[in-house]
Amino acid sequence: MRGNVLNLLLLATFFCITSTSASERVSLSVDARRAFAKGAIIDISFRIVNSIGKPVEDAQVKIALSQEASEKFKSYSGMTDTNGNWRIAVNCSNIANVRVMKEGYYETRIKRHLFSLDYADVNSRIKGKQWSPWEQTVVLKEKRAPVPLACIGGDFVFPSDTVVGFDLVKGDWVTPFGTGKLSDLAVFYTAMNPANRFSIAMTNQIRIVASTNGGFIPKTKDTFSQFLSAYEAPEDGYMQELVYGRKSNEERILERTSLAESDYLIFKA
Numbered sequence: 001m002r003g004n005v006l007n008l009l010l011l012a013t014f015f016c017i018t019s020t021s022a023s024e025r026v027s028l029s030v031d032a033r034r035a036f037a038k039g040a041i042i043d044i045s046f047r048i049v050n051s052i053g054k055p056v057e058d059a060q061v062k063i064a065l066s067q068e069a070s071e072k073f074k075s076y077s078g079m080t081d082t083n084g085n086w087r088i089a090v091n092c093s094n095i096a097n098v099r100v101m102k103e104g105y106y107e108t109r110i111k112r113h114l115f116s117l118d119y120a121d122v123n124s125r126i127k128g129k130q131w132s133p134w135e136q137t138v139v140l141k142e143k144r145a146p147v148p149l150a151c152i153g154g155d156f157v158f159p160s161d162t163v164v165g166f167d168l169v170k171g172d173w174v175t176p177f178g179t180g181k182l183s184d185l186a187v188f189y190t191a192m193n194p195a196n197r198f199s200i201a202m203t204n205q206i207r208i209v210a211s212t213n214g215g216f217i218p219k220t221k222d223t224f225s226q227f228l229s230a231y232e233a234p235e236d237g238y239m240q241e242l243v244y245g246r247k248s249n250e251e252r253i254l255e256r257t258s259l260a261e262s263d264y265l266i267f268k269a
Helices: 002-023 030-038 120-123
Strands: 040-049 061-070 073-077 085-092 095-103 108-113 134-139 161-166 183-193 205-211 215-220 243-249 253-257 265-269
Touching: 030 040, 030 061, 030 120, 040 061, 040 095, 061 085, 073 085, 085 161, 095 134, 108 134
Parallel strands: 040 134
Antiparallel strands: 040 085, 061 073, 061 095, 095 108, 161 183, 183 205, 205 243, 215 265, 243 253
């Protein structure tokens, strides 16, 4: 009898768990599935502004929208009005590729997916054959007396376990490790590699220290624009030290700090 009661309790518990799990799973609605296959009308309203928020008149807006299961696209274009506004109501199944252009400005690009893995969100944005309106302020960064920039790149071998200066003008380590003369940055690199060279277990760290009056500011790229960075370097807010590194064992990475692909650094020397 005791065994039967225990079995009933286990069965009831399993039923509750599976019922809860089933209720948490959300499927795409009939409207959403139809929109993905054939598209639905979406009302798009853009307001184009420059980097300080002023409307941009006569900017060209080009948009390509997927029509059937994201495989076929239809394109439209138009110009913004005196208030920087542009509007269109068209069919779209999922993907929207947008380009905004004007002479004297850096091109802006936007890519949006109407579908995502959050089915509840998708279902909330499609009713019948109509998507929820898409309203967005789009920044079109103006060109401000552009000047050529020096680009320094290369493959640098980090001297290990010693402080080495780096010359930003020369783009190289200072002597005796390179051709640099003035140390704008001090770099210390250390690494502990396992005896087995095929092992993923490794610990390394790079520490970069700026000069007394220098420093670093991490910033996020404006990936929507051809001009990715800020126009000017900030006056303050600089950190004097950066530390990046990785620590891992035979199974996985335990710790990792690095500059994100979407970020960049402003240096002050």
